[in-house]
Amino acid sequence: MSVLNFSRSTLLVLVLSFSLPLMAQGENPSKQGPSDPDILFRIAEEAYKDRRFYKAAETLRNFLVLYPGNSKKNRVLSLLKDCFLKLDRPEKALEVSLDLYKMEPTGEFGLESYLEAGRLLAKMGETDQAKQIFSSICRQSYSRAMADKAALEFSGIDLLSDRDEPSPEGESCREK
Numbered sequence: 275m276s277v278l279n280f281s282r283s284t285l286l287v288l289v290l291s292f293s294l295p296l297m298a299q300g301e302n303p304s305k306q307g308p309s310d311p312d313i314l315f316r317i318a319e320e321a322y323k324d325r326r327f328y329k330a331a332e333t334l335r336n337f338l339v340l341y342p343g344n345s346k347k348n349r350v351l352s353l354l355k356d357c358f359l360k361l362d363r364p365e366k367a368l369e370v371s372l373d374l375y376k377m378e379p380t381g382e383f384g385l386e387s388y389l390e391a392g393r394l395l396a397k398m399g400e401t402d403q404a405k406q407i408f409s410s411i412c413r414q415s416y417s418r419a420m421a422d423k424a425a426l427e428f429s430g431i432d433l434l435s436d437r438d439e440p441s442p443e444g445e446s447c448r449e450k
Contacts (some may be wrong), residue, residue, distance in 0.1 A: 311341045315350060322353060331357040348374065348383060355390075368394045385411060385420040392427060401431055 314337045321330035334354040338347070351374050358367035371391040378384030392407035404427075411424035 311337065311344050311346065314340070315346055318350075318353060322357060325360075327357045327360040331361065348377065351377075355387075364394050364398055368398075380414075380416045382417055382420070385414070385417050389420060389423055389427065392424070396427070396431055401435065405431060 314333060318330045318333035318337065321327075321333060331354060334350050334357065337344070337350050338354075341347075344350070351370050355367045355370040355374070358364070358370065368391055371387045371394060374387035375384045375391065379388075388407060389411060392404045392411070395401075395404035395407065408424040408428045408431075412421045412428070414421065
């Protein structure tokens, strides 16, 4: 009987000695190493670098579901947009670009995403919608540099169109 008690107590000590350090790591991951969101984002980045764009996109979607308020959300969405472009899914990239714009409509990053949405629409043949976006960027007063880029995109659409004269919206955009 004493041998049985000895082995139970030894087993209990061994289990506790191995499980306590593991539980301590789970309590404060920032001191021990990267957190789960960081690891998941790193996995997505590595998949993207390895040209496994579908895997990267799936990992990034999981990230957004699991950590919707994470500080890396802009970076995650930007990489997701790039994945969709590599997978030849411009409609999905457009959705992500518009989401990025909605998150930061007056900031440089948001306006750049909105400009990218206009470019994607133009590539998809939706020139009227693209012109609306470029015109909207031209009218805003948050970033002169973005307005200039939008005017340039507007000029490109006008040059490629079959019209003899530039559109009036494009002219007003270039004049500002």
